[in-house]
Amino acid sequence: MGAHSHGLDMPTLTQIAADLSGAAALGVEVAVVVGGGNFFRGIAGADKGIERARADSIGMLATVMNALALEYAIEKQGKSARALSAVPMPSLCEPFSRQAALHHLGKGRIVVLAGGTGNPFFTTDTGAALRGAELSCDLIMKATQVDGVYSADPKRDPAATRYEQLTHDEAIAKSLAVMDTAAFALARENRIPIIVFSIREPGAICSALQGHGRYSLVSP
Structure with a gap:
């Protein structure tokens, strides 16, 4: 990066x-x-x-x-x-x-x-x-180069849609590639929510922690 x-x-x-x-x-x-x-x-x-x-x-x-x-x-x-x-x-x-x-x-x-x-x-x-x-x-934050979870790689598929919120089960069922299935399953078993956000913007971590900015929330 x-x-x-x-x-x-x-x-x-x-x-x-x-x-x-x-x-x-x-x-x-x-x-x-x-x-x-x-x-x-x-x-x-x-x-x-x-x-x-x-x-x-x-x-x-x-x-x-x-x-x-x-x-x-x-x-x-x-x-x-x-x-x-x-x-x-x-x-x-x-x-x-x-x-x-x-x-x-x-x-x-x-x-x-x-x-x-x-x-x-x-x-x-x-x-x-x-x-x-x-x-x-209490929380896992997945820092990426895109601003959340998408239905497909938005850099390759302009029709990819972004999820504001979804469950671990939905992420696994849809085979969303932002994290691997084992990671989603382990977070699900331990009921740990995941925030997926872009690390490119300065202050992105604090913004997401405070509920600001663009990110996707994957929760139990």
Whole structure:
């Protein structure tokens, strides 16, 4: 995302860090799950002939790079942050555990979660839903490049319609691709609502949290 299709785009990173810091300033405990697609996507590596489990492992390493960059950017905003990785690499960041994440959240830190679930074959979306359930989150926010859930990819299908609100069951039944089925199902089982919004606009996270702006709500 941002001006560069690959690697880190510092203005975008700074904007996201500022938005996350703004959300924390509202009194919200913030845990953010980062992907690694700007460096490497496991599924894309598998398409190029790399064994899927190994490709996903490479993708997990990419998420750690993003987590460390985001941790730094948040701290540059004057807000304390802590990166935790499901793939242990203690010389770089703290290993993930539920207790550690809850401890840092309780201290007012923004927790940046890397390494996916720590296992291959699971998407970042599923990892986010899993962490949301583990940490007893009240809400999952899915940051995308479009302003909500659509019936099809609006960049490819001009006839795609946007949903203001729908249920987890409806999202699964319609095979809406904004998140994978496993993520929707896990959120449904734990009755966690999902807000899908565009991260492109500065302040988008706070706006959505306060019920402003354009987004779609997926609820039980």
